[in-house]
Amino acid sequence: MRSLRILLASASPRRRALLESLGHRVLVQAVSIDESERPAEGASAYVERIVGMKLAAALDRAALLEPGSWDALCVADTVVALDGEILHKPTDANDGRRMLETLSGRTHVVTTRFAIANPARVEHVESVPTRVVFRALEPDEIEAYVASGEGEDKAGGYAIQGGAASFVSRIEGSYGAVVGLPLAEVSVALRRLVT
Numbered sequence: 446m447r448s449l450r451i452l453l454a455s456a457s458p459r460r461r462a463l464l465e466s467l468g469h470r471v472l473v474q475a476v477s478i479d480e481s482e483r484p485a486e487g488a489s490a491y492v493e494r495i496v497g498m499k500l501a502a503a504l505d506r507a508a509l510l511e512p513g514s515w516d517a518l519c520v521a522d523t524v525v526a527l528d529g530e531i532l533h534k535p536t537d538a539n540d541g542r543r544m545l546e547t548l549s550g551r552t553h554v555v556t557t558r559f560a561i562a563n564p565a566r567v568e569h570v571e572s573v574p575t576r577v578v579f580r581a582l583e584p585d586e587i588e589a590y591v592a593s594g595e596g597e598d599k600a601g602g603y604a605i606q607g608g609a610a611s612f613v614s615r616i617e618g619s620y621g622a623v624v625g626l627p628l629a630e631v632s633v634a635l636r637r638l639v640t
Contacts (some may be wrong), residue, residue, distance in 0.1 A: 447640070448468050448469055448470060449470070449516040449517055449635065450467045450469070450470050450472065450495065450514070450515045450516045450517075450640055451464055451469050451470065451471050451472065451515070451516065451517045451518070451519055451635075452472050452473055452474045452503070452507055452510075452515045452517070452518045452519070453471050453472065453473050453474065453475075453519050454475060454476045454499055454500075454502070454503035454506075454518065454519065454520040454534070454640055455473070455475055455499075455503040455519075455520065455521060456473065456475040458510055459606070459624050459625045459626075460519075460521060460625045460626045461473060463621060463624065463625065463626045463628055464519065464626065466628070467628065467631075467632060472515065474503065474506055474507070475550065476499055476503050476506065476520075477502075478495070478502055479498075479501055480495055480496045480522075482531060482533070486612055487526075487529065488524045488529075488531050488554070488556060489556065489572070491524060491531060492522050492523075492524045492556055492557075493558060493572070495522045495558075496520060496522050496558045496559070496570065496602070497560075497570075499520040499521075499522065499529035499560075500518075500520045500560045500562065500570070502555050503518055503520050503562075504518065504562060504566060507562075507564075512564070513564075515564065516563070516564070517561055517562065517563055517638060517639050518560075518561065518562045519559065519561055519631070520557040520559065520560045520591040520609075521526045521557055521558065521561070521625065521626055522557070522558055523555060523556070523557040523600050523622070523623075523625050524556050524557075524558075524600060525536060525552075525553060525554075525555050525600045525601030526553060526554050526555075526556070527547060527548060527551065527553040532544050532547075532548075532553075532600060532601040532602065533600060534597070534598055534599060534600055534602070535596065535597060535602045536551055536590050538592075539614055541591045541596050541597065541602040542587055542588070542591050542604070543593070544596075544601055544602035544603075544613070545582060545587045545590065545596075545602055545603065545612075546582075546587060548579045548602075548603070548612075549580075549581055549582040549584075549587070550579060550580065550581035550582070551578075551579060552576055552577065552578045552579075553576075553577055553579070553601070554574050554575070554576055554577070554624065555574070555575050555577055555600075555601070555622060555623045556572055556574040556575070556622070557573050557575075557583075557619075557621075557622040557623075557625060557626060557627055558570070558571065558572040558573075558584075559571060559573075559596045559626060559627070559631060559634075560628070561631065561634040561635060561638055562638070563638045563639055566572075567638055568638075569634040569637060569638055571634065573618065573619050573622040574618060574622075574628055575616055575617065575618025575619050575620075575622045575623050576616065576617040576618060577613060577616050577623060578613065578614045578615045578616070578617075579612050579613060579614065580613075580614040582612060586612075590603070590608055590609060590612075593608060595607045595608055596609065596610070601635065604624075605620070605624060606624050613635070629634070
């Protein structure tokens, strides 16, 4: 597949790096929307709504760009859920500690939903869920991880590609989806819409 010019509607350095690892040129065009959770909204409904809002906003911005200046648009959002509770980015160290204590020794689901669109506004939208199993964590491990600050801006309060990799005993699904973008599914969508 040829190298594409991809507008990434996300400020996530992880998503950018993942797309660049496929050999594409990534132009960051982050969009800002209200990502507040609605009452009684489940993880699937939440991530579907957020990605839909991001896609609409990103397509509106892309329409203002010079025609022919991009090949594909990509938006994504990742949600971490345990027993029906969405674990957003921690609000502070105590919240991050609570999340890790809750995840310790348990299985949770990380779902990344992404949307790809071409300049003709043909869209592909898909959710990729992955089960992540944490081993039992010791209190000093949790404290050290929270003190590192690595999980401060991550859904669920941890980064599987960082120090929290040692917390994960196994995953069932897409590693990329846990990081923030499922590359296998994104690659297939790009081939269908852009080649």
